[in-house]
Amino acid sequence: MTTQTFHALRVLDAYNPIATAKTVVFDVPNILKDTFRWRAGQHITLRFELNGEEVRRSYTVSSSPVSGEKLCITVKRVLGGLVSNYINNNVRAGDEIEIMSPFGGFCLDPDGKKRRTHYFFGAGSGITPLFSMLQSVLLAEPYSYAYLLYGNTSENSIIFQQTLADLVEQYPERCVVRHVLSNRSVLTSFRPWRTGRIDTDAIWSFIEEHPPYAHDAQYYVCGPGNMNTSVKSALQDIDVPVTRIHSENFGGVVEMDNSFEGIAAKTTVILDGQSHEVHVARGQTLLQAMIAVDLNPPYSCQSGICGACRTKLMAGEVHMRARMALEDTEIEQGEILSCQSVAKTDKIAVVFD
Amino acid sequence: MSPIRMMHLLPVEAYTSQEWFEREQELIFSKVWHYAGFAEDIVEPGQYISVQAGLNNIFIVMGRDRRLRAFHNICRHRGTQLLRAVGKSQKAITCPYHDWTYDLEGNLISVPEEDREFPDLDKSCLGLKPASVDRWRGMLWVHPDPNAGSIMEWFGEIEPELGPHQVDKLVEYPQVRTTTEIKANWKIVVENYIDVYHLSHLHSGTLHMYDHAKAKFGFVGPHYVFWEPLSQWYREDIEKNVMMPLLDEIPRNKIGAWVPMLFPGLGLAENESSWSIYYVMPLAPDSTRVETRTKVKNVSSWEFAMQSWRSGSFWTRNTSAKYEGDAKTDSLATGDFMAEDVYVCEQQQKSLQSPYFEIGATAVSGESPVKEHQQIVLAFIEGNQQAK
Numbered sequence A: 001m002t003t004q005t006f007h008a009l010r011v012l013d014a015y016n017p018i019a020t021a022k023t024v025v026f027d028v029p030n031i032l033k034d035t036f037r038w039r040a041g042q043h044i045t046l047r048f049e050l051n052g053e054e055v056r057r058s059y060t061v062s063s064s065p066v067s068g069e070k071l072c073i074t075v076k077r078v079l080g081g082l083v084s085n086y087i088n089n090n091v092r093a094g095d096e097i098e099i100m101s102p103f104g105g106f107c108l109d110p111d112g113k114k115r116r117t118h119y120f121f122g123a124g125s126g127i128t129p130l131f132s133m134l135q136s137v138l139l140a141e142p143y144s145y146a147y148l149l150y151g152n153t154s155e156n157s158i159i160f161q162q163t164l165a166d167l168v169e170q171y172p173e174r175c176v177v178r179h180v181l182s183n184r185s186v187l188t189s190f191r192p193w194r195t196g197r198i199d200t201d202a203i204w205s206f207i208e209e210h211p212p213y214a215h216d217a218q219y220y221v222c223g224p225g226n227m228n229t230s231v232k233s234a235l236q237d238i239d240v241p242v243t244r245i246h247s248e249n250f251g252g253v254v255e256m257d258n259s260f261e262g263i264a265a266k267t268t269v270i271l272d273g274q275s276h277e278v279h280v281a282r283g284q285t286l287l288q289a290m291i292a293v294d295l296n297p298p299y300s301c302q303s304g305i306c307g308a309c310r311t312k313l314m315a316g317e318v319h320m321r322a323r324m325a326l327e328d329t330e331i332e333q334g335e336i337l338s339c340q341s342v343a344k345t346d347k348i349a350v351v352f353d
Numbered sequence B: 001m002s003p004i005r006m007m008h009l010l011p012v013e014a015y016t017s018q019e020w021f022e023r024e025q026e027l028i029f030s031k032v033w034h035y036a037g038f039a040e041d042i043v044e045p046g047q048y049i050s051v052q053a054g055l056n057n058i059f060i061v062m063g064r065d066r067r068l069r070a071f072h073n074i075c076r077h078r079g080t081q082l083l084r085a086v087g088k089s090q091k092a093i094t095c096p097y098h099d100w101t102y103d104l105e106g107n108l109i110s111v112p113e114e115d116r117e118f119p120d121l122d123k124s125c126l127g128l129k130p131a132s133v134d135r136w137r138g139m140l141w142v143h144p145d146p147n148a149g150s151i152m153e154w155f156g157e158i159e160p161e162l163g164p165h166q167v168d169k170l171v172e173y174p175q176v177r178t179t180t181e182i183k184a185n186w187k188i189v190v191e192n193y194i195d196v197y198h199l200s201h202l203h204s205g206t207l208h209m210y211d212h213a214k215a216k217f218g219f220v221g222p223h224y225v226f227w228e229p230l231s232q233w234y235r236e237d238i239e240k241n242v243m244m245p246l247l248d249e250i251p252r253n254k255i256g257a258w259v260p261m262l263f264p265g266l267g268l269a270e271n272e273s274s275w276s277i278y279y280v281m282p283l284a285p286d287s288t289r290v291e292t293r294t295k296v297k298n299v300s301s302w303e304f305a306m307q308s309w310r311s312g313s314f315w316t317r318n319t320s321a322k323y324e325g326d327a328k329t330d331s332l333a334t335g336d337f338m339a340e341d342v343y344v345c346e347q348q349q350k351s352l353q354s355p356y357f358e359i360g361a362t363a364v365s366g367e368s369p370v371k372e373h374q375q376i377v378l379a380f381i382e383g384n385q386q387a388k
């Protein structure tokens, strides 16, 4: 995907699944069906003009690609967040929003022949990709199992609570959902599985209570802050091979590694099959350098989260300030995020494919 | 020269010669998913079992993440078998010969006197060789090939033809577990299991609570499926007549017995009140071990006692042996259908030695599964069968 074309999609419906979040359903015209075909776990980038400035944000598609549902996103209000609050306050049916086609490598592609146990660890708005994945497994991987451990602050911040309960009822043999709440209200009848956080103890107890049925087990983690790191290490502590753990930090705070400023470098960029020589200045990211000479490389969030700007490093070395969008194995294979990469050697070559 | 003596489609040697036995071990039993036990056999981290799957000895161990791992049970040093049949190891597996030690991921983690004796050893290349493992229908399965793929490619198509039993919710009835060595080739044992024609004759007094005339059977891929309803006189008052508590998950209109034979040699007997396996394991050309294990409804022993008491007189009235005689010395006087089957299998094997042995005729329908099974065996031996 090397084009970064935006398409105006009409909002079919917009509603609040909980008071602090909004689900926006888009109408994808037939002619764009292929462009907007998504994989469970992928995001789309939305572009708005707010206060005279262009802003872009990526949100996970929360509907499942195999359920026949429309393309939709569910956006939770972020305290002080420009776009999330704009969407919650203003977006309504009939609006048109500029959207770029789906992308992202944190995916679960259901395979009807496979027999796997998929564990999902999610918290807050990190549920959106997991929700799409879980539904896809139940619908399109009939021999597989889906076990979700889902953390929230309180009952009224649980997105998809009812739909998840319905899925458990519909697939009692194959689906488990357990809620963890950090603040438990005494005023409701809802009893979470546990109070507290999704910590090592919660993870181990969850696996002990729900051991994998199919032994090809896969683990998906998506939550804010350092949740991914802590879930990953809790899993590795009980010998889950790292190749089975898939994670994405989304909607959380991105920790930047600004320890290295970057040096000037001559860069060869292969984009759309064409080779270009680009000068990257000291302190400039690869993406900035390419845009400065009017190249049209793919990008979206510009914060290392979405992965739209990924490219393959063929020569030289770079320093990445953030790398949330990439899995360790991808980094080993030379994948980099051009929006986060500054040069470490004075000659670099990258290829977009 | 006398013509080749045949058992329907296979030469008699297929049932008597060491050469055929070895070919089957290599081309059938080492190439497919192999039954390894009940899921309940491994329930906590560190627990393991080992199983012979054709030429391969494979062990399954549960890691701390409760996932099962399977490895070839061979030390990477000089090939010594690492683990005995069943047991529990804490965090590591140590070879008895020179104490080479592996973690539960199969990595070689320690070699005694490594610095002095193996100065250039790269331990990372000497991990245990992985195999495949999965759980299906309450059972553990292994495959020697680490890239065997999904077990559902092997069982997916037959699954809908099996009983509605919720195997994972049933509990084992350990008192009725049996192991029998039968002096017959494994194919004779399997052919007996799938012979529909014999049911109303050999077992006229032991399996007559099922209506054999209404049996439906056939093959799905290499696997045999079979279903028959209960006999009218037994079904009429089934709540009272059934020997053990009825399984609720079986709809009344389907109540009966599902008796499939999963290739090669895992028979199931799924009926109104129990779920059993019949595991056929070839030991030699003329010797086969059969293990049976049974699961029943998870209710109190009081309920079992009550049901057995309620149905007692019905069964005394309605069970009879094939022949009258001393049950201690004559299998056919036991009134036990398994003893009846073992007896005829061994008698048939004996005759294979005789130069006068031949198959006289074959029942068109009731013995068709026997021929079809032979065809499948042949396809594997000749390499025409896509094994999974």
Ligand code: FES
Residues within 6 Å of the ligand: B075, B076, B077, B078, B079, B080, B095, B096, B097, B098, B099, B100
């Ligand atoms: S053969 Fe295993 S330690 Fe030597």
Ligand SMILES: [Fe+2]
Residues within 6 Å of the ligand: B192, B193, B198, B202, B203, B337, B341
């Ligand atoms: Fe029989």
